[in-house]
Amino acid sequence: MSTEPPQGTAGTKGELSDLRGLRTVLRLSFVADRRRATATLLMFALRPLGQVLAVVWLGLLVDAAGRGDTSSAWGYALASALTMGLTVLVMRLSLNVSALMIENTAHHADLRMQSLANRIPGLGHYENPAYLDRLEHLRQERQHLAEGADVVGLELGVLVRTLATVALLALISPWLLLLPLATLLSLAAGRHAERLRQTALTEAAADLRRARDLFQLASSPDAAMELRVFGLAPTIEARHADSTERARATLASANWRGLWLTTLGWAVFSTGYLTALLLVVAAYRNGTASVGQVVLALLLITGMNLQIDLLVRFTKALLRMARAGALYDWLERFSAAERVTGTGVLPPERLTDGITLRGVTFRYPGTSGTPVLDAVDLRLPAGSVVALVGENGAGKSTLVKLLAGFYRPTSGELLADDVDLTAVAPEAWRAQVTAAFQDFARLEFTLRDVVGVGDLSRAEDPDALIGALDQAAAGDLAERLPLGLDTPLGSSFPDGAKLSGGQWQKTALARSAMRETPLLLLFDEPTSAIDAVAEQELLDRYLLTARTLTRATGAVAVIVTHRLSTLNHADLVVFLKHGKVHEFGPHQELLANGDDYARLFELQRRAYR
Numbered sequence: 001m002s003t004e005p006p007q008g009t010a011g012t013k014g015e016l017s018d019l020r021g022l023r024t025v026l027r028l029s030f031v032a033d034r035r036r037a038t039a040t041l042l043m044f045a046l047r048p049l050g051q052v053l054a055v056v057w058l059g060l061l062v063d064a065a066g067r068g069d070t071s072s073a074w075g076y077a078l079a080s081a082l083t084m085g086l087t088v089l090v091m092r093l094s095l096n097v098s099a100l101m102i103e104n105t106a107h108h109a110d111l112r113m114q115s116l117a118n119r120i121p122g123l124g125h126y127e128n129p130a131y132l133d134r135l136e137h138l139r140q141e142r143q144h145l146a147e148g149a150d151v152v153g154l155e156l157g158v159l160v161r162t163l164a165t166v167a168l169l170a171l172i173s174p175w176l177l178l179l180p181l182a183t184l185l186s187l188a189a190g191r192h193a194e195r196l197r198q199t200a201l202t203e204a205a206a207d208l209r210r211a212r213d214l215f216q217l218a219s220s221p222d223a224a225m226e227l228r229v230f231g232l233a234p235t236i237e238a239r240h241a242d243s244t245e246r247a248r249a250t251l252a253s254a255n256w257r258g259l260w261l262t263t264l265g266w267a268v269f270s271t272g273y274l275t276a277l278l279l280v281v282a283a284y285r286n287g288t289a290s291v292g293q294v295v296l297a298l299l300l301i302t303g304m305n306l307q308i309d310l311l312v313r314f315t316k317a318l319l320r321m322a323r324a325g326a327l328y329d330w331l332e333r334f335s336a337a338e339r340v341t342g343t344g345v346l347p348p349e350r351l352t353d354g355i356t357l358r359g360v361t362f363r364y365p366g367t368s369g370t371p372v373l374d375a376v377d378l379r380l381p382a383g384s385v386v387a388l389v390g391e392n393g394a395g396k397s398t399l400v401k402l403l404a405g406f407y408r409p410t411s412g413e414l415l416a417d418d419v420d421l422t423a424v425a426p427e428a429w430r431a432q433v434t435a436a437f438q439d440f441a442r443l444e445f446t447l448r449d450v451v452g453v454g455d456l457s458r459a460e461d462p463d464a465l466i467g468a469l470d471q472a473a474a475g476d477l478a479e480r481l482p483l484g485l486d487t488p489l490g491s492s493f494p495d496g497a498k499l500s501g502g503q504w505q506k507t508a509l510a511r512s513a514m515r516e517t518p519l520l521l522l523f524d525e526p527t528s529a530i531d532a533v534a535e536q537e538l539l540d541r542y543l544l545t546a547r548t549l550t551r552a553t554g555a556v557a558v559i560v561t562h563r564l565s566t567l568n569h570a571d572l573v574v575f576l577k578h579g580k581v582h583e584f585g586p587h588q589e590l591l592a593n594g595d596d597y598a599r600l601f602e603l604q605r606r607a608y609r
């Protein structure tokens with residue numbers, strides 16, 4: 001799988017990766033805004049020729065004036081003024097065009113990145129620190145993705161100007177070529193400084209990500225109450241300061257080393273500059289250069305100061321942009337590699353046998369030691385409601401995630417009838433699944449969309465939406481909200497309605513009720529945020545509805561709950577312990593066995609009496 005990080009800028013592989021990155025950012029600009037990208041590239045690349053030409057006219061003007069040829073002198077003055085005016089006009093125009101092009105490209109790149117990250121079907125990459133670090137690095141550098149045509153145009157322009165300057169200087173005295181040589185050394189130093197910065201950014205990525213997460217924690221309304229009750233602000237601030245300080249130290253050290261290198265480069269350039277001036281004076285005294293040529297050479301040499309500064313700056317920007325492009329390339333390859341998982345096999349249209357787990361063992365990616373699920377054998381018959389119970393950490397949610405296709409078993413088989421689910425594309429399988437999770441999403445849309453996205457084909461059908469809300473005991477929500485189904489929910493809208501945690505969870509439950517004929521219904525603690533009385537009622541209702549649906553369609557419903565009193569509505573109970581199936585059978589049978597399940601049930605019964 002080609003999901004390795006982009007190589008560093010050192011070495012052949014690094015150069016290739018940078019070149020590919022450069023091509024990628026240019027492609028982004030041209031796909032986002034072809035017309036403006038072309039105009040920006042051409043205007044930035046050709047404008048500097050006008051600046052050189054204006055100076056050449058000046059040299060000719062001085063010689064013409066020296067010869068007493070007034071009419072030629074006037075002509076050269078006019079040509080110089082016109083060239084200069086045109087150059088300034090093109091500059092203004094190119095700045096406007098490039099600003100719009102950058103805006104459009106940034107928008108396009110943001111959409112593409114969201115799509116690449118969200119289309120990865122599984123969740124395993126969230127376990128992978130290398131993925132998270134690279135994504136953090138890409139987030140930090142992402143504004144450079146939009147600058148493709150802009151920076152390449154500027155770099156080409158300054159190169160064109162430098163080449164024209166070099167050619168003119170060589171005509172006056174070949175020794176003057178020492179100045180561009182000194183310039184190249186200065187450039188190499190600048191380039192090395194940029195590499196140091198990039199390496200430091202990679203090293204600091206983990207600390208920067210942690211600092212950002214801590215900042216989000218400190219400013220998020222979700223954690224606000226606990227932070228206050230436990231007085232956690234100083235701890236979080238201290239940890240944030242630690243991470244920031246470590247990242248700052250890494251970046252500062254690279255900056256210092258970069259500064260030394262840049263200073264050295266400038267010292268070399270200044271020596272070359274002085275030598276060039278002395279050479280021009282010598283050429284005039286030897287009579288090998290005219291006054292006009294001396295003026296031209298001096299203007300070119302003094303202009304070179306700014307030109308080199310621009311060359312170093314644009315080359316740095318080009319490298320930074322190429323690196324951002326290489327990171328984006330990596331995300332594209334990673335996302336594509338993660339997506340090529342299905343083999344064209346489709347899930348059955350209807351279950352006749354059920355869902356079978358054979359020797360399913362699972363470890364989270366990047367972990368070793370005892371597996372979270374250990375050789376699990378289970379048959380969940382078609383048309384049944386199965387309850388998954390067990391202590392905290394027993395592996396219930398993990399089993400649900402495997403059933404939903406978020407992860408693949410480390411070993412063993414997962415079958416829907418006789419179809420091996422590892423051969424089915426996760427998206428194709430999930431189109432047949434509906435689910436509600438303990439960690440439900442608070443989708444800040446209108447109530448209509450929050451529920452409707454559960455089944456887009458019925459998203460505009462008010463009866464379907466109200467029916468789903470009723471099933472989640474939230475039928476009154478649409479009536480109580482000011483704009484009914486069209487009420488925007490959440491604080492990202494200026495007038496968004498604020499829902500309680502339980503109300504949000506009910507919207508997630510209603511969303512799951514929108515799919516009419518799923519093969520698998522997954523409910524992982526779907527009522528954890530709902531008050532005890534409503535929870536009991538809701539679970540009872542859900543289990544009964546699930547029972548009717550599964551009987552009618554052959555689907556399997558799996559529900560994880562700690563509320564065992566509702567489980568007499570389930571057909572089968574799976575009691576997980578340390579990742580193994582400890583007990584399995586109908587509720588009454590497990591009670592009669594008098595093992596762990598029966599003890600837990602009795603404990604809860606007494607507690608709720």
Ligand SMILES: Nc1ncnc2c1ncn2[C@@H]1O[C@H](COP(=O)(O)OP(=O)(O)OP(=O)(O)O)[C@@H](O)[C@H]1O
Nearest residue numbers: 127364367372390391392393394395396397398399
């Ligand atoms: N993303 C993850 N990466 C690594 N280990 C994980 C991850 N998620 C869960 N685990 C580990 O897997 C084990 C089972 O977790 P799981 O969430 O499946 O348990 P559970 O039975 O659903 O627990 P609970 O009742 O508390 O929700 C735990 O030991 C947990 O530490």
